[in-house]
Amino acid sequence: MSGGGAMAAAGEEVPNKMVILKRYVTGFPSEDDMEVVTGTAHLAVPPGSAAMVVKNLYVSCDPYMRGRMTKHDRPSYVPDFVPGEVLVNFGVGKVMASGHPDFKVGDLVWGMTGWEEYTLVPKPETFFKINHPELPLSYYTGVLGMPGLTAWAGFFDVGKPKKGDYVFVSAASGAVGQLVGQLAKLTGCYVVGSAGSDEKVNLLKTKFGFDEAFNYKKEQDLDAALRRYFPEGIDIYFENVGGQTLEAVLDNMRVHGRIPVCGMISQYNLEQPEGVHNLFQVVAKRLRMEGFMVFDYFNQYYKFEEEMAGYLKEGKVSYVEDVADGLEKAPAALIGLFTGRNVGKQLVAVARE
Incomplete structure (x- = not known):
């Protein structure tokens, strides 16, 4: 027995491209x-x-990875990457070898994997099995994966929407924003999104069904733009960008408004983050501004997956992806997030099934 085990342990050795x-x-x-x-x-x-060993099919590019590329004196909410080591993020894979009873060779899974062709996963229990392989597998880096769960949890659990609410979404054509807007429409809200190009604005209004959308780069005065689109004020602001947008929004919130804070992409590359100078609005308007982490909702993932798969199959939710082909394109794809080069969810196809 031991001889056979040793041979299997050696395993087939294959080249492994990595970032x-x-x-x-x-x-x-x-x-x-x-x-x-x-x-x-x-x-x-x-x-x-x-x-288990997974063959990576798709890996996700997400803005939070930028924080992991910096050396932090105080520990951040996720560990810093280590120079010389493979980058890691969420990805979709196929199980090639497994010592775990719940995962079999050939299973399709998603979870935290390496930016490489093959990854040894020491704790397979951190991965999710894919229950809807009839939908595009790439969706498990986005609408059916971490960004989808982020939109769903942040909007419903933190935002507490009611029918008729006025909702504003920044970075609205991104991986999370495009879903928040559509979930808001399904809830019966009035939804406006901001994005950084006319192409994205058009996408928000035609494909994602936003009531209105605007190109923030063309607005001299964000406060005036928000007053134009929300004469009655904003009930829910889904925060993805921070900085000047947050400041303009605070002046336009309604009493008892909610601000789920998902991210602040405008601040990630600044040596000195911008301040927000009107935080007293939180008091004056009795606002609730609450940050959240998708990891806290992983226990609800399968409930979310069924709900979102249903919306996709019924045509109630659309999803746009920006796919870079091959790991050699991954660095450029990740950097492109910070200039808004991507249209929709940015991911990398490592090996298409």
């Missing part, structure tokens, strides 16, 4: 901060181990 962090980043990241290298991977798990 590593070359150095810690300050200010705006560049492609040169990362490097695509080739190593090897074993397509087997150590004997007696409950690990």
Whole structure:
């Protein structure tokens, strides 16, 4: 027995292309901060181990990765990446080898994986099985994955929407924003989104069904723009950008408004984050501004997956993806998030099934 086990443990050794962090980043990241290298991977798990090996099909590009590229003196909410090591983020994969009773060879899964062709996953229980392989597998980096769960939890649990609410979404054509707007419409809200190009604004109004949308780069005065679109004020602001947008929104919130704080992409590359100078509006208008983390909702994932898969199949939710082909395109795809180069959810196809 032991001889066979040892042979299986050695496993087939295959080339493994990977994206590593070359150095810690300050200010705006560049492609040169990362490097695509080739190593090897074993397509087997150590004997007696409950690990699994996945072949990565798609990996996700998400703005929060920028924070992990910086060295933090105080620990951040997610660990810093380590220079010389493979970048990690959510991805979709196929199980190639498994010592875990719940995961079999051939299973389709999503979870925190490496930016590489093959990843050894020490704790498969952190992964989710894919229950709707009839939908595009790439959706599990987006609408059926972490960004979808983020939109669903942030809007419903933190935002507490009611029919007829006035909802504003920033970065509205991104991975999370496009879904928040559509969930708001399904709830019976009036929805306006902001985005950074006319193409994205058009997408919001035609494909995603927003009531109105505007290009924030063309607005000299954000406060005036918000007054134009929300003469009665805003009930829910789904916060994705921070900075000047947040400041303009605070002046336009209605009494007892809610602000689920999902992210602040305008601040991630600044050496000195911008201040917000009108926070007293939180008091004056009795606002509730609450940050949230998608990890806190992972226990509700399968409930979310069924609900969202239903919306997709019924045509109630549309989703737009921006797919970069091949790991060598991953660094540019990630950097593009911070200039708004992507249209819709940015992901990388590592190996299409």
